[in-house]
Amino acid sequence: MKNVRKVEVSVLKTDAKLGLVFGFAIVCKTKNADGVFEDYYDTGSYDENDGKVYADHITEQAMLEGITEFMRSQRVATEDHERDEADNPVQKGTVVHSFPLTEDIAKSLGIVTDKTGWLVAMQPTAEVFKRFENGELRQFSIGGGAIRVPEKEAA
Amino acid sequence: MLPKAKLTKLLIAELAAVPTGAQEAQGTAILKRKDAKPTEIRKQSAMTTATQGHQHLLYCVDESQSGSTSYESSYVDGSPNDCYTGHCHPWIRNADGTITIGESLGHTHDVGALSASLAQSSTVEKTTIAEKSGASAREKSTRTTVVSQPALTSTEKSTMDPKDQEIATLKKTLAAVIALSSAEHAHYKTLSGDEQAAFLAKSAADRGAIVADIAKRNEEADKVVYLAKSGEVYKAKDDPRLVEMAKRLDAEADKVKKAAIVDLRKSTFKNAAAGKDEVLDRFIEKHMGDEEEMTVLRAMVENSRIGKGASGFNGGADDVTEGDDAGDAMEKLEKGLVAFCAEKKIEKNVWTDGLSAFVKTEKGAALKRAYEESRAG
Numbered sequence: 097m098k099n100v101r102k103v104e105v106s107v108l109k110t111d112a113k114l115g116l117v118f119g120f121a122i123v124c125k126t127k128n129a130d131g132v133f134e135d136y137y138d139t140g141s142y143d144e145n146d147g148k149v150y151a152d153h154i155t156e157q158a159m160l161e162g163i164t165e166f167m168r169s170q171r172v173a174t175e176d177h178e179r180d181e182a183d184n185p186v187q188k189g190t191v192v193h194s195f196p197l198t199e200d201i202a203k204s205l206g207i208v209t210d211k212t213g214w215l216v217a218m219q220p221t222a223e224v225f226k227r228f229e230n231g232e233l234r235q236f237s238i239g240g241g242a243i244r245v246p247e248k249e250a251a
Numbered sequence: 252m253l254p255k256a257k258l259t260k261l262l263i264a265e266l267a268a269v270p271t272g273a274q275e276a277q278g279t280a281i282l283k284r285k286d287a288k289p290t291e292i293r294k295q296s297a298m299t300t301a302t303q304g305h306q307h308l309l310y311c312v313d314e315s316q317s318g319s320t321s322y323e324s325s326y327v328d329g330s331p332n333d334c335y336t337g338h339c340h341p342w343i344r345n346a347d348g349t350i351t352i353g354e355s356l357g358h359t360h361d362v363g364a365l366s367a368s369l370a371q372s373s374t375v376e377k378t379t380i381a382e383k384s385g386a387s388a389r390e391k392s393t394r395t396t397v398v399s400q401p402a403l404t405s406t407e408k409s410t411m412d413p414k415d416q417e418i419a420t421l422k423k424t425l426a427a428v429i430a431l432s433s434a435e436h437a438h439y440k441t442l443s444g445d446e447q448a449a450f451l452a453k454s455a456a457d458r459g460a461i462v463a464d465i466a467k468r469n470e471e472a473d474k475v476v477y478l479a480k481s482g483e484v485y486k487a488k489d490d491p492r493l494v495e496m497a498k499r500l501d502a503e504a505d506k507v508k509k510a511a512i513v514d515l516r517k518s519t520f521k522n523a524a525a526g527k528d529e530v531l532d533r534f535i536e537k538h539m540g541d542e543e544e545m546t547v548l549r550a551m552v553e554n555s556r557i558g559k560g561a562s563g564f565n566g567g568a569d570d571v572t573e574g575d576d577a578g579d580a581m582e583k584l585e586k587g588l589v590a591f592c593a594e595k596k597i598e599k600n601v602w603t604d605g606l607s608a609f610v611k612t613e614k615g616a617a618l619k620r621a622y623e624e625s626r627a628g
Contacts, residue, residue: 153258154261173266177265242262
């Protein structure tokens with residue numbers, strides 16, 4: 097089994113005029129050296145339930161369903177998952193554009209890409225946008241939940 | 252290589268801008284939030300028993316081998332003012348599965364109530380927790396439910412996350428414990444987990460009545476019922492059999508002592524040997540072991556009763572009452588002599604040097620004269 101190719105890509109682009117930040121919010125698959133899509137696993141995170149660190153893969157189906165609900169009801173953008181006293185997210189912007197770039201969709205639309213996932217455009221507050229511009233903020237992070245299924249259990 | 256997992260049933264609440272994320276491919280990451288509803292949480296916590304007005308939480312006691320309790324404030328006994336000091340305790344699971352809580356700030360706790368989360372999960376085995384306090388281990392006990400927290404209101408229950416409910420309940424418990432008076436708190440510390448919860452649930456008036464009743468019963472129990480000759484104090488709360496035993500021992504000792512006195516009188520004072528002589532016995536009892544005083548006393552008795560045989564030192568009177576016989580005159584003389592010697596700090600040769608000096612005083616001369624007159628009569 098080939099190793100997952102690690103691609104160092106941060107936020108792809110900013111638009112100062114509109115105050116938008118573009119990028120992948122989720123990566124589901126990446127192409128390997130042979131140009132074949134493989135499941136992408138992140139660098140790992142701690143599971144409080146069993147105390148293990150797992151490298152997680154978000155399936156394209158889970159991504160599609162999750163972002164559909166998010167764009168229908170939430171669209172909340174925050175800075176570093178900041179919370180108020182009631183533990184509610186402190187909104188510092190909005191996710192204004194969203195596209196589920198799955199392998200099938202890319203192929204159907206003739207889009208050539210070396211990774212699939214969730215493409216977004218965030219419109220943060222001016223203050224947060226400046227931090228993107230000066231490099232303090234470089235990536236997106238999703239706040240929410242999921243059911244983790246260890247690979248051996250899935251098999 | 253890390254174990255792999257697939258994330259399904261994705262529920263996105265927000266998209267955050269961050270410096271770095273877990274997904275290197277594009278700098279995004281899934282934050283596995285603790286309160287994520289799709290993720291089943293099967294942790295079990297425990298709460299310690301109360302000591303010095305506070306309790307701690309022990310996290311993940313169902314799977315961890317050691318850890319540290321929550322950080323709480325504690326009232327430090329003996330401080331000149333109210334002194335609240337924060338601290339936590341180390342804890343460790345012993346080889347037999349029990350948990351020992353370490354000491355901090357001069358105290359420790361037992362394991363008290365366990366959270367209900369594990370009990371509600373059908374897929375996780377019940378956890379056996381036993382308690383240890385200091386060097387004495389108690390029997391193991393299986394607990395699967397929370398037992399010692401005041402209940403939340405139905406509104407609170409319906410609107411709060413289970414974890415938040417547990418925290419809110421614990422906060423209520425702590426607030427209620429801190430609000431107890433010193434007497435109520437002293438009583439609270441003597442109760443078990445269930446009893447503590449029931450006590451906290453009572454109104455202030457009911458709690459006050461309980462501690463007042465306890466104070467009254469304690470007062471009754473502390474009443475002295477017998478003072479033994481050894482100085483030991485026996486109270487109503489003591490085992491009645493012990494009190495009876497002490498009385499019996501004292502009676503036996505009295506009996507032995509009286510017999511010894513009689514024997515001493517018979518062997519020492521020929522003229523007082525045949526009859527009852529309570530005054531002489533009192534002297535003997537008082538001066539037993541002091542050979543010098545006994546010698547003087549013996550001389551006085553011999554001088555006063557030669558030839559009178561069994562009439563005894565007090566002139567033969569069986570009932571010695573103060574002020575109405577010769578023995579009484581002797582006793583008054585002795586009391587005056589003792590007081591005189593105490594005043595003059597004469598500690599030795601009381602009946603020789605002391606008496607010689609005493610009879611030179613007006614009071615001493617009068618007492619001696621009264622004694623001699625009573626003897627002549």
